Amino acid sequence: MNNSKTTQNRRSFLKASLLSGGGMMLSVSWLSSFKPADKMQALNLPEQWTQLNGYIQITADNGVKLLCPNPEFGQNVMTSLPMIVAEELDVDWKNVVVEMGPYDNTKLGPQFTGGSNSIRMYWKPLREAGAAARHLLREAAAQTWKVPVGEVTTQAGVLLHSSGKSAKYGEMAGKAATLAVPKDLKLKAPRDFAIVRKSKKNVEGQKIVTGKPLFGLDYRADGMLIAMIQHPPAFGLKLKSFDAAQALKMPGIKAIFSLKLYEDGFEQGGFDTRTFNDLLVVVGKTTWEVMNARKKLLAQWEPIGDTKDTMAGRGGKREVVVPGGLESTSAQLEKMQAYAQKPAQQLRKDGDPETAFKNAAQVIERTYNAPFLAHNCMEPMNFFAHVTDEKALLVGPLQAPGWIEPTLSKILNLPADKIDIQMTRMGGGFGRRAYGHYLTEAALISRHAKAPIKLIYTREDDMTYGIYRPMYTATYRAALDANKNLIGFHVIGGGIPEHAIHANRFPAGAVENYLAEGWQIPSNITIGAFRAPRSNFNAAAEQSFLDEVAEAMGKDPIAFRLELLKRAKENPVGKNNEYDPDRYAGVLTLVRDKSGWNKPGNEKYHRGVAAYFCHNSYAAHVVDMVTRDGQPYVDRVFSAMDCGIVVNPDAATNMVQGAVVDGIGNALYGALTHKNGAAEQSNFHTYRIIRHNEAPKQIEVHFVENDLDPTGLGEPPFPPVFGAVANALYKNKGKRFYNQPFQPEMDKRI
Amino acid sequence: MVETSVICIPFLPNVNKTFANAHPVWKGVRVVRQRLVFRKPSGTSPLNSYLNEVIPTAVATYNLKINGKIRRVDTDPATPMLWVLRDHLDLQGTKYGCGIAQCGACTVHLNGTAVRSCQLPVSAVGSQPVTTIEGLSAKGDHPVQKAWLEHDVAQCGYCQAGQIMSAASLLKTNPNPSDADIDASMSGNICRCGTYLRIKEAIKSVARK
Numbered sequence: 001m002n003n004s005k006t007t008q009n010r011r012s013f014l015k016a017s018l019l020s021g022g023g024m025m026l027s028v029s030w031l032s033s034f035k036p037a038d039k040m041q042a043l044n045l046p047e048q049w050t051q052l053n054g055y056i057q058i059t060a061d062n063g064v065k066l067l068c069p070n071p072e073f074g075q076n077v078m079t080s081l082p083m084i085v086a087e088e089l090d091v092d093w094k095n096v097v098v099e100m101g102p103y104d105n106t107k108l109g110p111q112f113t114g115g116s117n118s119i120r121m122y123w124k125p126l127r128e129a130g131a132a133a134r135h136l137l138r139e140a141a142a143q144t145w146k147v148p149v150g151e152v153t154t155q156a157g158v159l160l161h162s163s164g165k166s167a168k169y170g171e172m173a174g175k176a177a178t179l180a181v182p183k184d185l186k187l188k189a190p191r192d193f194a195i196v197r198k199s200k201k202n203v204e205g206q207k208i209v210t211g212k213p214l215f216g217l218d219y220r221a222d223g224m225l226i227a228m229i230q231h232p233p234a235f236g237l238k239l240k241s242f243d244a245a246q247a248l249k250m251p252g253i254k255a256i257f258s259l260k261l262y263e264d265g266f267e268q269g270g271f272d273t274r275t276f277n278d279l280l281v282v283v284g285k286t287t288w289e290v291m292n293a294r295k296k297l298l299a300q301w302e303p304i305g306d307t308k309d310t311m312a313g314r315g316g317k318r319e320v321v322v323p324g325g326l327e328s329t330s331a332q333l334e335k336m337q338a339y340a341q342k343p344a345q346q347l348r349k350d351g352d353p354e355t356a357f358k359n360a361a362q363v364i365e366r367t368y369n370a371p372f373l374a375h376n377c378m379e380p381m382n383f384f385a386h387v388t389d390e391k392a393l394l395v396g397p398l399q400a401p402g403w404i405e406p407t408l409s410k411i412l413n414l415p416a417d418k419i420d421i422q423m424t425r426m427g428g429g430f431g432r433r434a435y436g437h438y439l440t441e442a443a444l445i446s447r448h449a450k451a452p453i454k455l456i457y458t459r460e461d462d463m464t465y466g467i468y469r470p471m472y473t474a475t476y477r478a479a480l481d482a483n484k485n486l487i488g489f490h491v492i493g494g495g496i497p498e499h500a501i502h503a504n505r506f507p508a509g510a511v512e513n514y515l516a517e518g519w520q521i522p523s524n525i526t527i528g529a530f531r532a533p534r535s536n537f538n539a540a541a542e543q544s545f546l547d548e549v550a551e552a553m554g555k556d557p558i559a560f561r562l563e564l565l566k567r568a569k570e571n572p573v574g575k576n577n578e579y580d581p582d583r584y585a586g587v588l589t590l591v592r593d594k595s596g597w598n599k600p601g602n603e604k605y606h607r608g609v610a611a612y613f614c615h616n617s618y619a620a621h622v623v624d625m626v627t628r629d630g631q632p633y634v635d636r637v638f639s640a641m642d643c644g645i646v647v648n649p650d651a652a653t654n655m656v657q658g659a660v661v662d663g664i665g666n667a668l669y670g671a672l673t674h675k676n677g678a679a680e681q682s683n684f685h686t687y688r689i690i691r692h693n694e695a696p697k698q699i700e701v702h703f704v705e706n707d708l709d710p711t712g713l714g715e716p717p718f719p720p721v722f723g724a725v726a727n728a729l730y731k732n733k734g735k736r737f738y739n740q741p742f743q744p745e746m747d748k749r750i
Numbered sequence: 751m752v753e754t755s756v757i758c759i760p761f762l763p764n765v766n767k768t769f770a771n772a773h774p775v776w777k778g779v780r781v782v783r784q785r786l787v788f789r790k791p792s793g794t795s796p797l798n799s800y801l802n803e804v805i806p807t808a809v810a811t812y813n814l815k816i817n818g819k820i821r822r823v824d825t826d827p828a829t830p831m832l833w834v835l836r837d838h839l840d841l842q843g844t845k846y847g848c849g850i851a852q853c854g855a856c857t858v859h860l861n862g863t864a865v866r867s868c869q870l871p872v873s874a875v876g877s878q879p880v881t882t883i884e885g886l887s888a889k890g891d892h893p894v895q896k897a898w899l900e901h902d903v904a905q906c907g908y909c910q911a912g913q914i915m916s917a918a919s920l921l922k923t924n925p926n927p928s929d930a931d932i933d934a935s936m937s938g939n940i941c942r943c944g945t946y947l948r949i950k951e952a953i954k955s956v957a958r959k
């Protein structure tokens with residue numbers, strides 16, 4: 001048993017109350033359980049958490065309702081988070097009903113989906129919430145039966161005593177709701193888990209397969225109108241004037257107007273990113289009518305020129321210049337090449353890399369490029385808003401309501417308690433829905449139109465006015481001595497508008513002389529988090545480069561990585577190395593063994609391996625490629641993961657399989673390019689997404705078994721797929737590919 | 751307006767030039783490329799960039815056979831069934847994903863065959879029965895739905911209604927499909943979460959039964 005203590009005044013945080021039906025509603029707050037995350041990666045997460053309450057409702061007939069605090073976008077938290085509560089509460093999973101919780105940071109904690117943080121953040125608080133409720137129920141039974149509480153045990157929702165007395169939780173819930181909170185909580189030892197680590201089906205599975213209205217786009221309200229925004233046709237343009245006469249005559253159209261999203265000088269938070277500030281809006285009765293009317297708008301656009309965004313920051317506001325101009329991918333690539341020659345910002349230096357490279361017998365230097373990527377969530381951006389002078393109701397798909405509420409409160413001039421944000425299931429997120437500008441847009445449109453409206457982005461809107469994965473480049477250099485030992489490592493990374501370098505990640509710590517540098521080029525094309533931000537490029541470039549270095553050294557790629565990790569463990573170079581060499585090596589050896597690496601029987605495959613650490617978990621893949629109809633396809637994949645305790649194994653496996661497919665698709669096909677500021681891809685006929693026939697036939701997922709507190713899984717398996725695909729492709733084609741996506745690169749060379 | 755018993759795909763100039771045709775997207779669905787009512791983009795507006803314009807004509811009345819019931823709809827004849835279902839009939843199970851028959855999220859059955867409802871004008875339906883995900887089975891226990899639950903296929907779940915409708919249509923005409931048959935029929939349905947492997951396993955499990 002693990003003892004769990006909290007330092008807060010429990011009385012003020014635990015509130016149990018009677019339900020009208022005679023059951024118990026327990027809301028437990030566990031402020032101290034929320035360790036501010038050790039080190040936040042990738043997303044600019046808030047530094048302080050608010051308190052968390054786990055909501056548990058037990059009815060008289062032993063029904064258990066658990067509220068899921070975090071929004072669901074396919075990572076399965078609506079199932080896995082309640083499993084954690086149910087484990088410590090000790091109830092029969094069959095009797096558990098799960099509901100999406102309301103947005104209430106004061107009761108349900110941080111409530112954001114992102115950074116692979118849901119399970120990691122809520123693990124301890126939810127266990128404590130379950131354990132506290134169980135204790136109160138035992139206490140109630142002990143008092144009723146007049147026996148010491150220590151003698152009352154539980155079994156799947158039933159309280160038991162050795163005298164033969166027993167009661168359902170529901171029978172004691174009313175009394176439990178009146179009791180004081182325990183001082184110490186005993187949490188289960190992992191070996192006693194009965195729900196966690198046992199696969200549970202998606203709690204919304206039946207609703208999904210029967211087409212129930214779960215998503216934001218499905219939400220309807222009485223009198224609801226549909227709204228669409230006509231954005232400028234290119235980044236770098238803004239609305240000059242418009243003529244709505246024709247469009248207004250179209251059937252079903254109620255209003256056409258323009259709005260400013262943020263007033264001048266508005267202090268934007270880190271997640272207030274938006275593509276355009278001037279919104280030309282069409283409001284009408286039905287989606288089809290609004291779509292058609294929008295085409296009748298006559299609008300004139302003009303160059304926006306350099307503009308300034310005011311950003312709110314911890315050290316006060318600051319001005320950020322957004323350059324004007326109509327950007328094109330070809331020019332951006334040239335610009336990146338030029339920047340790569342300039343001095344860059346030093347991010348980390350160990351030893352004397354300059355001398356190492358000067359004395360090297362051989363220097364390997366390779367440059368990698370990757371394009372902007374659009375998230376392409378299957379459910380396009382949308383939000384319902386009904387805003388009046390007194391209050392605001394907002395319903396839709398959103399990863400982080402807590403990051404948008406302060407913005408809304410300022411813009412609508414309404415106190416937070418008059419703003420009700422309800423989270424629907426999301427049709428994908430991938431980081432895109434951490435940026436809630438479309439919610440703010442919907443709110444402003446509703447207020448202006450004086451009607452409940454749903455703002456809908458068409459697929460074209462969604463793809464061409466995105467908050468993209470940045471465009472990246474990196475040049476890697478390795479110095480080998482005469483005996484082919486790796487004596488120096490140098491990476492210089494750049495990007496539009498940010499570089500991707502994580503300077504303290506592997507192989508930092510494993511090479512005596514190491515230098516990491518970065519530079520960035522500002523742009524008016526909007527960027528943001530995309531599944532495993534930055535890592536999704538690093539793992540492609542670095543893991544592909546290490547493969548080439550291993551080959552030059554005459555070493556097996558897995559053995560070479562394990563040697564470096566051994567060095568990092570036994571005699572680490574430098575400080576602040578972010579990874580645990582043992583766990584990193586653990587996934588590599590697991591994938592080596594499970595895939596039969598270097599073992600006979602795999603001759604028909606072109607094999608590539610890669611491993612990476614990000615978002616607190618470790619991932620390694622072996623990708624087996626074959627040639628079909630003259631094209632390389634990934635036929636089979638072996639994956640090894642270390643994310644600590646695996647809460648819901650089958651769903652976790654699904655997540656890794658999906659990340660593998662997503663990685664293969666983006667590595668081979670994913671690209672968003674621009675010409676004169678306009679996206680060259682607008683829908684799935686020009687933006688290629690991996691399809692059934694291109695997906696692997698087999699993806700075997702293995703987890704390292706340990707009792708470490710769980711970490712996330714949405715992002716970590718994704719980045720190394722790119723590297724493994726690149727390395728397999730080299731075996732398949734006999735040459736290396738350095739520019740993503742690889743498929744057009746291959747086609748070009750044929 | 752031409753009435754047809756199969757899906758209408760408007761001419762999208764880019765489609766023929768890009769990868770889309772290189773993929774077996776269309777194989778599982780009977781497709782006729784049919785011109786809707788089009789005219790040249792008007793004026794000099796830069797907004798007419800994506801699609802050809804559809805001219806709304808006078809509202810007409812349709813008595814549609816949806817999930818076994820006659821439903822009356824008054825709308826412009828060019829309205830795609832996708833929006834008739836979602837906006838007029840409050841059947842939200844059929845999803846909007848792309849609007850150009852490239853993603854399959856809007857798949858419904860017309861006369862028992864999978865079609866993309868985003869490219870099926872209401873005026874083309876006539877008396878042919880339309881089945882949506884809500885009407886695939888009375889109790890949500892169609893063999894394909896059960897297989898989806900058994901394999902815990904869904905991640906975000908948004909595309910799955912379309913995937914299920916495509917799979918049910920495939921299995922009806924080909925009860926024992928090969929991997930290649932499944933690829934050919936299902937490749938028009940995109941899943942951004944990457945659940946393809948489980949979809950394939952689920953389809954095969956139905957075939958085995």
